[in-house]
Amino acid sequence: MEITIPCTRIAYSAYGRIHTITGQPISKQRILAVSTSGHRESGVTDNEGYYRIRGLQPGQEYALSLPGVSNSVPSTHIIKMTKE
Numbered sequence: 567m568e569i570t571i572p573c574t575r576i577a578y579s580a581y582g583r584i585h586t587i588t589g590q591p592i593s594k595q596r597i598l599a600v601s602t603s604g605h606r607e608s609g610v611t612d613n614e615g616y617y618r619i620r621g622l623q624p625g626q627e628y629a630l631s632l633p634g635v636s637n638s639v640p641s642t643h644i645i646k647m648t649k650e
Contacts, residue, residue, distance in 0.1 A: 577620065577624075578623075578624060579620045580599060580618070580622055580645055580647075581616070583614070591611070591616075592611055592615050593612065595611045595615075595617075595635070596608055596609070596610050596632070597609050597619060597630060598630070598632075599619050599622060599630050599645075601623065601627060601629075602626065605626060607619050623647060624649045628647065629642045630642060
């Protein structure tokens with residue numbers, strides 16, 4: 567028996583790596599994504615500094631920041647989610 571289930575993608579991910587100025591990974595750092603409409607999602611870096619934030623909505627602009635870190639450069643990073 568074969569069953570076909572049509573699906574529509576409704577959310578996307580942002581991913582990257584957080585590191586020090588010397589290139590050392592920053593582990594267990596929370597990354598917060600807040601859209602202009604107030605939608606919030608977050609992720610946490612692994613031992614190598616890599617993170618993935620899931621559930622981001624297409625067509626929204628998000629400000630990524632590191633809560634509790636006052637000396638990150640840049641302090642926020644703006645991304646716009648698209649369907650590509």
